[in-house]
Amino acid sequence: MKFQQTYRPQHGGYVSEFTSFINGYQRQHPDMEKGQQQGWYLLWDKHVDFDELEREQKADVPLKPGSYYYE
Structure with missing residues (x-):
């Protein structure tokens, strides 16, 4: 999945420093999403035996x- 900045109405195109950092980090580490x-x-998708x-x-x-x- 490609990470790209999307236009946010009524925000004047402002992108916070944190959002810029995360977007850059995701571009540099494309395997992050798989992890x-x-x-x-590992933590959430567990088989539940209701019986x-x-x-x-x-x-x-x-x-x-x-x-x-x-x-």
Whole structure:
């Protein structure tokens, strides 16, 4: 994916120093986006077994009012 500055209406073409830095960094490191996607998949895209989740929730023992986990 090519990173390019887009026209922002009512901003008079102003580009902040940070945006300029990020755009330059992305041009110099084209593999950055692939690394971001790999990080996303590593942390967020997980397979969820809903049957196992339901079994775990049913196996929980309810606490008595006013009690703590570790007594």
